[in-house]
Amino acid sequence: MAEEKIKTEEKKKQKDINTMSKKELGKTNTETKKENKTPQASDNKEKPEEKKEEKKKTEAPKLEKKDLAIAKSLGLHASKKHCMYICDFIKGKNIDKAISDLQSVINMKQAIPFKGEIPHRKGKMMSGRYPVKACTLFIPILRGLKGNVIVNQLDSEKTIIKTASASWASRPMRKGNVEGKRTNVVLTAEESNPKQTKENKK
Numbered sequence: 630m631a632e633e634k635i636k637t638e639e640k641k642k643q644k645d646i647n648t649m650s651k652k653e654l655g656k657t658n659t660e661t662k663k664e665n666k667t668p669q670a671s672d673n674k675e676k677p678e679e680k681k682e683e684k685k686k687t688e689a690p691k692l693e694k695k696d697l698a699i700a701k702s703l704g705l706h707a708s709k710k711h712c713m714y715i716c717d718f719i720k721g722k723n724i725d726k727a728i729s730d731l732q733s734v735i736n737m738k739q740a741i742p743f744k745g746e747i748p749h750r751k752g753k754m755m756s757g758r759y760p761v762k763a764c765t766l767f768i769p770i771l772r773g774l775k776g777n778v779i780v781n782q783l784d785s786e787k788t789i790i791k792t793a794s795a796s797w798a799s800r801p802m803r804k805g806n807v808e809g810k811r812t813n814v815v816l817t818a819e820e821s822n823p824k825q826t827k828e829n830k831k
Contacts, residue, residue, distance in 0.1 A: 695781040698788070698818045700774035702766075704798045709812045711760040714741050715767055716793035716814070723789060724775045724818065731764040731771075767814070774816050789821040 705712065718741045719727045733739040740750040740757030747756035778788050798811035 693782075695783070696819060697791075698774060698777040698781050698783060700770050700777055700816045702770045702814045705766055705812045705814055706810065707763040707766050707812055708760075708810050709795055709797055711758075711763040712767075712795035712812045712814055714743055714758075715760065715763055716795050716816075718742070719767070719771075719790050719816075720793045721789060724771055724778070724785070727790060728768055728771050731768055734759055734764050735761050770814060770816060774818055778818055783818070783820055787820045788818045790816060791819045792817045 715731075718730070722730070730739060734741055737759055740754065740759055742754040742757045745756070747758060749755055750757040774790075775785065778785050793816050794814070796813050798813045800808040800811045803809050
């Protein structure tokens, strides 16, 4: 009986040793897996940093200051005659002043000087009209010109509409072989120098 007890105790000890060895092997395997995973995680962390550096490198270049600002409108649905007189009315003015003057024309408070057998209007003109439709089309062009002035790093307070021209565009045919009204408008703005304005006045 004593021998059988000793054998059973030895068997239990061997089982305990085997279980302990299996647990130790499992721990070592998990540690090796963790070690293998850690460098991958570090690689993944490095990748977004590299992407951020690439984004910083591909930033937009700084814009240089320009002397001119241009705004165009091709195929404007307005009369060429009206556009020509509006261009003469706008030329030499500040952009904000030109927009406010055109808005007063739309409100019938100020007339644009015209030539020909046209009724006389109040003010410093002999004859004039209120081309409301053409003025409403000119205001967005002037706003676009103001935006180009800001982009080109010009002083918006000193800028003046230097040139304003209107020319025929491709005109569509209507009923009775009549051509429709289409005009191309080009506006340019520059910074005004006080010396140049004095010389022009002289």
